[in-house]
Amino acid sequence: MAFMPLTDSMFLLVESREHPMHVGGLQLFRKPEGAGDDYLIKLREDLRAKTEMRSAFRRKPARPVNILGYTRWVEEAEPDMDYHFRHSALPQPGRIRELLELTSRWHSTLLDRHRPLWEIHLVEGLRDDRFAMYSKVHHALLDGVAALRQLQSTLSEDPDNRDCLPPWASPAREGERDTPAARSPLVTARETLRQLGGIPSAVTKVVNEAVRQQTLTLPMQAPKTMLNVRIGGARRFAAQSWPLDRVRTVAHAAGVSRNDVVLAMCSGALRDYLIEQRALPDAPMIAMVPVSMRKRNDSGEAIGNNIGALLCNLGTDRADAADRLKVIHKSMREGKRIFKDLTPIQALLLSGVNVAQLGLSTVPGMVTNAKPPFNLVISNVPGPRKTMYWNGAELDGIYPASVLLDGQALNITLTSNGDNLDFGITGCRRSVPHLQRILTHLDTALTELEVASGVTR
Known part of the structure; x- marks a missing residue:
């Protein structure tokens, strides 16, 4: 065992x-x-x-x-x-x-x-x-x-x-990394205790950024939306691909990362979708953005979970695509800067604070009466950079399907695949009507970002 x-x-x-x-x-x-x-x-x-x-x-x-x-x-x-x-x-x-x-x-x-x-x-x-x-x-x-x-x-x-x-x-x-499931409880406890000494300094830094500098997005700053409700067990899944070059060109023209552009696509799509549903909140929506804590040279054999969690202001209260992109870029830049200064265990602890409220979602009345810790999860997972084959068959698309929880009725996960970005959207069948419309709004949002950045196609 x-x-x-x-x-x-x-x-x-x-x-x-x-x-x-x-x-x-x-x-x-x-x-x-x-x-x-x-x-x-x-x-x-x-x-x-x-x-x-x-x-x-x-x-x-x-x-x-x-x-x-x-x-x-x-x-x-x-x-x-x-x-x-x-x-x-x-x-x-x-x-x-x-x-x-x-x-x-x-x-x-x-x-x-x-x-x-x-x-x-x-x-x-x-x-x-x-x-x-x-x-x-x-x-x-x-x-x-x-x-x-x-x-x-x-x-x-x-x-x-x-x-x-x-x-x-x-x-x-050869050289496969040790994984949490393979370690003994004693080794795991020893490593954890060794790093816990840095927690006070991590807490001090996070409090300073959040309260004094006001640069860190914290849980429960998100508005209540139609997506933050109790969910059923049935799911809807929608998927579509976009050329990576379109996202890369906007990122270069705007001086931001490709992930910032992806988040701005999602922000614009969510704004249009919720306007369509007559449910757009006045305050900006907040996304939880998973960040891999694995090192780049980790083996593909790694198992278990090693994920951090950043909170990003999506700027959905702003009608202009360029303004939304600026808000997202600033929010992600500050979050990554703070994570970079923390040890791995400290970063995981901060991530735990960001998602801790989800553990209370099954408590009666919690989802209904409390503000959500964030509105949805948007995850960008690195995929193959070249055209790949499986027993002679060309890989044409990879569309991730993810987890939903009470209070989190929608998830957007994408991965790179050669020259494309492949989006997979998972939603609660009962709570997210016409899920496939989000795909149309993603395309519209990317076009708006191209226009706002002066990109011509």
Whole structure:
């Protein structure tokens, strides 16, 4: 059995039917030239024959031992691959619309805790001769960055490579980093105590920035919106890609980061969507922006959770796209500056303060009566920089599907994919009507930013 860090245990503890705690992803592939009608059948058979499996894909939670929830992982000796890896087909006419509706249903269902916490669906039936793969894995096993790195480890830059591994079977790399799940409780406690001595100085710095300098966005500064309500268990999922060059050009012209431009796209889209719903608040909306605390040279084999949380003022109270971008740039710049001056444990503690209120969302009346800590999560996860292939099939899109909680009915997550940015939008089916309209508003917002920055297409 392996020790389960408290952060991972919490994802299991807070999960309920209304709050599935898995991250997911929808990948689109173009079949290689000359692929026959039996291409996917043969692909599935070849993948099923590769039984080597990472330990993370064998893990399931041991029975809880106290009110704190789960503390140990146990490994399944022989996972039921016919249960975990499924071959499905779309209903006619096989449009992206049908694929997204099917993904919405899959993303709404809980993973079975009596089995290892993952599922993969190989999907045929798209009318343009592409195929798809939807995967989901519990957040207690992998955070979004680790899940995407795991996917990338199975891809190849060579279109002729037919030996790419399935997602569950990537081999461990030499020099793989120790992970929280592999450490003993004693080692984890010792490392934590060693760094706790810096907490007083971190608190002093944060208080100074927040109160005296007024440069830090804090929890509960966000206005109440139609997105900050109790949610049901059903999900809607929408996805679309935009050329990375459009975002890069605006960023260069405005002198900001590409992530600032992405946040400004989301800000403009949210503003237009809420105006459409007659629900735009007077005060600016606040986004929680996850920041990976992993080092760039961390192996793709890393598991567990290592994510910080910044709060960003989205400037949705401003009608001008250029003004919104300036507000976002300033808010992110100050937040990153403070994080840079903190030790890793201090940064995680500050992140914990930023998201702590979510842990109280199940308390009766909390979501209804209290101001939200932030309005939504907007996450930008680095993806492959080149065109990639999987057993000869070209990767055409990676669309992340994320977690929702009470008080957080909408999540926007995107990833870079070669020359594109691939957006995945997850929403509560009951609370976020006409979710797909946000895609249209994202495109409008990017066009407005191009005009405001003097960019010509």
